[in-house]
Amino acid sequence: MDKCSVNNLLDLGKTIAKAVFDDVIFPWEVLPNIKSFILQLGPTLDKNIFENVQENVWIAKSANVYDTAFISGPCIIDEEAEIRHCAFIRGSAVVGKKAVVGNSTELKNCLLFDGVQVPHYNYVGDSVLGYKAHMGAGAITSNVKSDRTPVTVKDRDTSETLSTELRKFGAVIGDLAEIGCSSVLCPGTVIGRESIIYPQSCVRGVVNGRSIYKSPDHIIKRI
Numbered sequence: 001m002d003k004c005s006v007n008n009l010l011d012l013g014k015t016i017a018k019a020v021f022d023d024v025i026f027p028w029e030v031l032p033n034i035k036s037f038i039l040q041l042g043p044t045l046d047k048n049i050f051e052n053v054q055e056n057v058w059i060a061k062s063a064n065v066y067d068t069a070f071i072s073g074p075c076i077i078d079e080e081a082e083i084r085h086c087a088f089i090r091g092s093a094v095v096g097k098k099a100v101v102g103n104s105t106e107l108k109n110c111l112l113f114d115g116v117q118v119p120h121y122n123y124v125g126d127s128v129l130g131y132k133a134h135m136g137a138g139a140i141t142s143n144v145k146s147d148r149t150p151v152t153v154k155d156r157d158t159s160e161t162l163s164t165e166l167r168k169f170g171a172v173i174g175d176l177a178e179i180g181c182s183s184v185l186c187p188g189t190v191i192g193r194e195s196i197i198y199p200q201s202c203v204r205g206v207v208n209g210r211s212i213y214k215s216p217d218h219i220i221k222r223i
Contacts (some may be wrong), residue, residue: 001158001181009130010027011131011175011210015114015131017034020033028164030044031109034109042058045076047065050076058076066087069085081130087104089165096112099114099115102119108125116133127171136183150189155206171189180196189207190206195208195212198215
């Protein structure tokens with residue numbers, strides 16, 4: 001399932017967490033390693049650029065973090081990121097350069113590449129969001145199946161299924177993808193680069209790059 005590979009979804013030059021992807025094929029393979037990666041990288045960050053503001057939390061001096069935001073470690077917030085009013089970062093999160101984490105948005109065990117926007121009432125758990133990916137207001141990643149069994153990734157074109165062996169895995173959103181307001185990305189969803197998901201969609205499985213997703217039976221290729 002090459003369409004789900006790191007190289008087909010993500011520009012690794014657009015994240016401070018590039019090294020965590022060494023020796024992996026699929027992006028979700030990094031999820032169990034995010035915490036340890038942050039704990040290893042944090043102490044090595046340039047002290048002229050980053051401040052160790054509390055235990056295992058490193059925030060760039062140029063980042064704009066509202067006083068009402070809650071941040072638990074381990075966490076790295078990169079340069080010029082904006083963490084807005086009442087954002088809730090539960091830990092094991094990397095927020096990229098110029099990314100926006102908005103009001104009442106919750107992050108947990110996730111990587112946000114540079115330029116990502118999750119600006120209004122979003123939940124991002126056990127997920128990877130590529131360069132300049134955008135989630136509309138109220139869009140969320142659902143990271144646990146109802147029956148609590150390991151999450152699988154299914155290619156709707158071939159019916160091929162991959163087992164991730166992860167009980168918690170929300171979504172991988174490729175670079176420059178747009179997720180419409182109030183959409184739900186079910187466990188194991190992979191959104192290809194530059195795809196557009198219509199508002200109020202419930203998405204499961206793989207959406208090919210440069211697609212417009214209106215419903216499971218109505219997916220068209222962008223021109």
